[in-house]
Amino acid sequence: MITDQQTCMTAVRSRDARFDGWFVTGVRTTGIYCRPSCPATPPKARNITFYPSAAAAQAHGFRACKRCRPDASPGSPEWNARADLVARAMRLIADGVVDREGIDGLSRRLGYSTRQIERQVRAELGASPLALARAQRAQTARVLIETTTLPLTQVAHAAGFGSIRSFNDTVRAVFAMAPRQLRSHSRVAVEQVQTRSAWHHLPLRLPYRRPLRFDNLFGHLVATAVPGVEEWRQDTYRRTLRLPHGPAVVALRPEDGYVAARVWLHDLADLPVAISRCRWLLDLDADPQAIDAHLSADPVLGPLVAAAPGRRVPRTVDGAELALRLVIGQQISTRAARTHAARLVAAHGERIDDPDGGLTAVFPDAAAVAGASDGTLAMPQSRRLTLRGLATALADGNIDVSASADWTSARQDLLALPGIGPWTVEGVAMRAFGDPDAFPATDLGVRQAMARLGLPDQGRAAQDASSPWRPWRAYAVQHLWASGPHEINQLPEQARSHG
Template sequence: MGFVTTTRERLDPESCYRAVASRDRRFDGVFWTAVRTTGIYCRPSCPARTPAYGNVTFHPSAAAAQAAGYRACKRCLPDATPGSPDWDVAATVAGRAMRLIADGVVDREGVEGLARRLGYTPRHLSRLLLAELGAGPLALARARRAQTARVLIETTDLGYADVAFAAGFASVRQFNDTVREVYAASPTQLRGRRGGRTGGGTVTMRLAVRTPLAGRALLEFLAFHLVPGVEVAGDGWYARTLDLPHGPGTVRLDLADQHDAGRTAFVPATFTLHDLRDTTAAVERARRLLDADCDPAAVAAHLAGDPVIGPLVRLRPGLRVPGQVDGDETALRTVVGQQVSVVGARTVTGRIVAEHGRPVVTDVPGLTHLFPDAATLAEADPATLPMPRARGRALVGLAAALAAGDVVLDRGADRDDVRRRLLALPGIGPWTADYVAMRALAHPDVFLPTDIGVRNALRGLAHGPDHDAAVARTIAGADAWRPWRSYALMYLWSTLMPPVPADRPEES
């Protein structure tokens, strides 16, 4: 992002003001602008007339602006932005906390639960978040609830009581008071501006992402790796089951390329939930899967000049690193896929899902099961699993560590600590630990030099008579791709992806 940082003490007013004056969309979600004369706060790209420099202050979070007494601009909807890409790049305590808050941890477990997951006392965590983001955990959670409530009000036919509890509010009165304070409008007034409508346990939203977005490439990756019973895909869409805090659900994402660089794009998402209280968690997990907070402009600026990766970046701008809806699932699937082909891993994992996964009834053909949870697989006999005995023992051992909390993959854990704990488990090597870091923990700077797919991709891109020597030279120079090696890896793998299947869900 260049000259603006999200750390509160270093948020440079003059640099921020230049971004506001140029309506630079790259900084939407990185900082917020509050205008003293109007009492509102905006995203940097707000189309309204640029306020005078002396009338503005800058805040590292929407919650900080709200805590300072400002209400959200009705024109630019400053809360409807992707999150800061710095949260994944730096992986600070504040960024890890924001991921957990977005998942609804404060709503479900309170500040004490959030602090416990991060390894701090509630008081110390509050001090850290106030210094970094300008607001404490309760204010940050309140801002997230308000944003979720606004989206539900404007895009669904849910009753206001259902909206309140789906957004995470403890009462309808708290919901009404917060909406009025944040948006200077009642829920009824907000609903007057709504777009599409849904009802029942189905919620349709548009998930904000930065552009460009290589949606087709993301779909190709997800479709190539899908597990029967848990995931299905067709031309332009992907759907899967969700194991959420209060019950099962499903999500369908409509994925297409969006090339209007620098703007906020929106991915249509349809959630069907057993319990609407899981709306916040379901939305955050879908955003993780999309790598929605990625800054593709920063990735491209760093990689586009590289002789190997550069042509791929220019061919497919906005490639994402697919995330996860459940870190435990990602890790367990990674172990299943060790030293086998993707097609073979899909088949084996599908058999495990059919045997150990929880059956669910859905409206989407082909979605029949939740992925088995760690506690269930921890009780499995390795000898009965459809894989070599050693890998079966590694899978059960990992499941036991996940179930016991010895390894935590909820995006709140320290990445280095997770890697150490994974490598301490029998059958878990560097490739597995690093792949889990990239997919489950959103690490942007992972490279897998021993991966057969990486070597095949580089061999296909190599020129000259000695392809093996060219591959070795490229791998040796991969440090030049830092801090975006995960994205370089995805660009290499993208050359190997088969076409997206037609609209025929895969049978379980």
């Protein structure tokens, strides 16, 4: 995190939005904390304390600025670029693990004692895991209070609060208003939360750092979409999700400065998790200017970056699903992989009644894939054995392919499975782990692009040629893929420019 006085003060004085999410500014004379780009007149340096997180500012008694809404800024891009304990803990906190399982659950998932986790997280972020989870609950509550007509008791439940009293106390402490006051003061357009049968429908906005090049981001998701699980309709990507309290459907559409999201949930308590997974899927917390600046310094890659800044890495809402789909797609075309995956979904997917029509199921979990019949898995026996072996390992908990996985050990565990090689492992690392330096050197599209650019495209020479792109090789891969005519690089319909 950035907390050195000179850098932070320069960002505040220039109202530099690139630093939003990296730190917050606590103003001691007002008791308010702001994002670096706050439009208000910058306070005097002697009255400022910089904090590495909103939770840290809240823990020191500061309230969120009503003008710049620092709690609504994109998340820190630092957690996307790291694989250490603190980064893994932050990704689990964002996914709601502390709210569902407590600090003990966080400890079990990370394999460290609660004391170690508390100490390292507090040292770096200035707040405990519980305080960070509380700050996340407060932000979710604010969004629902200000943008929906949900009864406040349901807002408290959806935001993850255990009681109405805790909800009221937190909202007052963080925003200096009771929930009812916050709603009455809102100048945001409020929408009625629609309930269709068992579904709750909520509209949301997901902010991102500009620029955002969305053709390859959404194009990749659409080109590889599994029928029944995903679809592209009216410039919107829709898909089903498996969340802790039941299935969900999300619809994501890029707009100027944000992604418009519509979420259908069976249980409102799944809202924070749905938001987190959608942000992860679209890589919305990335810092595109820092990434592009690094890649632009390479004379070969520089022109590609200049032509299309702001590329993101298309990720996943479910690491296990992605890993299984990558094995299904080994050594076959994108279209063939979709056909095989659709057959598996039709036979073993969890059926849903899409409230907006079009989608039919949630992708089957690992246990269902492990028990799938040979007729469902109509593929060569060697790949069928590989798929079952991976599914069994995932179902038994022997391999972690979630966003919070230890990148080194998870790679080793995957490579130890028969039939899984570097192409599959690096695909999982890039899109499930979120490793920004993952590099599938054996991928055909990558090799063809490197050859077109006059670079070595095989073996150690290809790895050496990619070294100048570290630690952002996963983003370099997006530019390499986009240099070719493959359908993953473009949307199926003419779309507008955003970002």
